[in-house]
Each structure stands twice: as structure tokens, then as C-alpha cells.
Amino acid sequence: MKWGLYLLGGLSVILIGIQFVPNNLPTVETANPGDIIASGIVSDDVAAILKTSCYSCHSNESIYPWYSYVAPSSWLVAKDVREGREELNFSNWQDYDMMEKLEKLDDITIEVGEGTMPMGIYTLMHPTASLNDVQREKIIAWAEDAMDVVLEEEDEEGDEE
Amino acid sequence: MKKQFLLPTLAVLGLLFFQGTSKKTTDSENSLHVMEADMPANVKAVVDQKCYGCHNAESKNEKGKKKLDWDAFEASKRSKQLAAKGKILEVLENGDMPPAKFLENKPEGKLTESELATLMEWSKSKKK
Numbered sequence: 001m002k003w004g005l006y007l008l009g010g011l012s013v014i015l016i017g018i019q020f021v022p023n024n025l026p027t028v029e030t031a032n033p034g035d036i037i038a039s040g041i042v043s044d045d046v047a048a049i050l051k052t053s054c055y056s057c058h059s060n061e062s063i064y065p066w067y068s069y070v071a072p073s074s075w076l077v078a079k080d081v082r083e084g085r086e087e088l089n090f091s092n093w094q095d096y097d098m099m100e101k102l103e104k105l106d107d108i109t110i111e112v113g114e115g116t117m118p119m120g121i122y123t124l125m126h127p128t129a130s131l132n133d134v135q136r137e138k139i140i141a142w143a144e145d146a147m148d149v150v151l152e153e154e155d156e157e158g159d160e161e
Numbered sequence: 162m163k164k165q166f167l168l169p170t171l172a173v174l175g176l177l178f179f180q181g182t183s184k185k186t187t188d189s190e191n192s193l194h195v196m197e198a199d200m201p202a203n204v205k206a207v208v209d210q211k212c213y214g215c216h217n218a219e220s221k222n223e224k225g226k227k228k229l230d231w232d233a234f235e236a237s238k239r240s241k242q243l244a245a246k247g248k249i250l251e252v253l254e255n256g257d258m259p260p261a262k263f264l265e266n267k268p269e270g271k272l273t274e275s276e277l278a279t280l281m282e283w284s285k286s287k288k289k
Contacts, residue, residue: 099247106244114227147240 015071023074026081029060034094041149046142050090053118053129057084060091065125080119098154105150108143112136199235204283207276211259243287250284253277 032038037047056062057080068077088104096104111117113136123130131139200208208231215225218232234245252258259270272280 099243102240102244103247103251106241106248110227147244148238151240151243 018071021071021075023069023071023078025064025068025074025078026062026085027060028062028064029091032060032091034092035059036090036093039093041146043142046138049131049135049139053123053131053135055090056126056129057081057119057122058088058090060085060089067125076121080122098150101150102147105143105147109140112139112143201283203279207272207279211270211272211276215259215263246284246286250281253281253284 036042037050042050056064062081064077067073088107093101108117112131115136118129118131212229213231214220215222216229216231217226218230220226220230229245229248234242237245249258253272259272264271
């Protein structure tokens with residue numbers, strides 16, 4: 001009995017203690033002129049899916065739920081958002097060059113096709129973000145088309161020069 | 162007490178894992194295969210020898226196959242090919258491929274300097 005109490009007491013102290021460690025959540029920025037959706041390359045229904053299922057980690061418009069502010073889950077959220085933005089940031093889409101855009105779109109077809117994105121831990125906490133087969137196919141078909149559009153745009157620009 | 166067993170157990174598991182993976186790749190490496198004539202022959206030769214074993218449609222290396230499938234490469238559209246080339250250039254620049262873990266067991270799998278140069282030059286070109 002006593003041991004149990006000590007253990008609980010110890011855990012509580014630790015839990016409270018870690019709340020004082022800064023969480024370093026990446027900052028939120030809502031004005032993103034280079035956003036992929038603003039660029040017009042995303043159809044409305046796909047835009048809606050990206051917003052709900054990907055934007056919290058892959059854009060500057062992350063929406064942080066309550067557990068993002070409580071350690072230790074805050075650390076995990078901060079890490080996922082930091083790494084997610086690094087790999088693919090829809091808010092900074094126009095900063096990518098043609099090859100980067102093609103690679104990212106191709107990665108989207110792979111990750112969404114394999115079901116590795118959105119991350120499982122996220123859909124566990126946010127069931128509405130999980131994708132059904134129809135939605136997956138929609139994203140993949142869109143990304144495939146978008147790759148051709150990106151390439152055509154580049155070719156046209158090349159011709160003008 | 163249990164901790165004393167943890168390390169040895171992990172080590173054994175680790176060994177099993179490495180053996181498992183290296184065996185898988187050699188299995189598929191020997192397979193002869195045909196690629197379309199589009200890619201320059203010198204590039205194709207390097208790919209066949211150094212990359213194809215893990216990156217083909219039948220590869221048992223699921224992770225490798227998922228990221229890059231040479232069997233699908235030549236039939237795919239130009240935007241897909243460019244995306245693949247971009248990623249190939251990136252892994253070559255970083256020295257990430259073939260994977261370091263694989264090379265531990267199979268140092269002869271490493272790209273020679275001239276092979277690396279061949280692949281780099283090809284992956285930089287925006288043509289087919």
C-alpha cells in the first residue's frame with residue numbers, strides 16, 4: 001500500500017515538474033501567401049481533406065488541441081509538427097522549385113497510397129482526420145494530375161524565356 | 162535482474178534481423194530482368210548492379226520497393242520520372258544509397274566513383 005502511494009506521489013511530482021519545461025511548439029502563422037491552396041492547384045474537395053487531415057502538421061496553420069499544451073504529449077506534438085513542416089509545408093508551397101514540388105507530390109501519392117499518412121497517432125486522436133478509400137484515391141489522383149500541371153507550367157515558362 | 166538479459170537478447174535479435182535483411186536482398190539481386198531501351202546503357206548497367214536488387218516490383222524489401230521501383234520507372238510519365246530522378250540525385254548527394262547497413266555486410270555493393278558520377282549526371286538531366 002505504502003509503496004503504491006510513494007509511487008503515485010513521485011509520479012505526480014514528475015508530471016507537475018515537467019510542465020515547466022518549455023514545449024517549443026512551432027509558431028502558427030495564418031497569413032501564407034505562398035499556400036498551395038491559394039495557388040489554385042488544388043480542387044475544393046481535396047483542399048478540404050488536406051485541411052482536416054494534413055494541415056496541422058504540414059502547414060503553418062497548425063491547430064493545437066489541449067494535449068499540445070500538456071507535457072509530455074506536448075513534446076511529441078512539437079516534434080511531429082516540426083518534422084512534418086520540414087518534410088512538406090503546404091503553406092510555403094511557392095517557395096519550392098519545380099523538382100521539389102514534383103518530389104513532394106510524388107511522396108504524397110506514396111504515403112497516402114500506403115496509408116502511412118496521416119500519421120496513425122493523429123487519426124487516433126482525431127478520428128475525423130482519418131481517410132477512407134475514396135478520399136485516399138481522390139488525393140492520389142489529384143497529386144498525379146498536379147505533377148503534370150507543375151511540369152507543364154515549368155515548360156511554358158521555359159518557352160517564354 | 163531482468164536487465165542483464167535484455168542486452169544479450171537484443172543483440173541476438175539484432176543479428177537475426179541483419180541476417181534476415183541481407184539474405185532477402187541477395188535473393189532478388191541475382192534475378193535477371195529486362196528493362197526498356199530508354200535509359201542509357203551505362204546508367205542501366207549501374208542500376209542493375211547496384212540498385213535494382215532492392216528497388217524492383219518483386220522486391221522483398223518492402224520499404225525500398227515502396228520508394229522506388231525501377232520496373233515501373235520507364236513506363237511512367239515524365240513528371241513521375243523527374244520526381245524519381247530528383248530523389249535519386251538527393252540520396253546520391255547524401256551518400257544514402259545503397260544503405261550503409263547493407264554495405265556493412267556487402268562492401269562490394271558500394272558505388273565506385275565513376276558509377277556514382279554516371280548516376281549523378283543522368284539524374285540531373287531533365288530529359289528521359
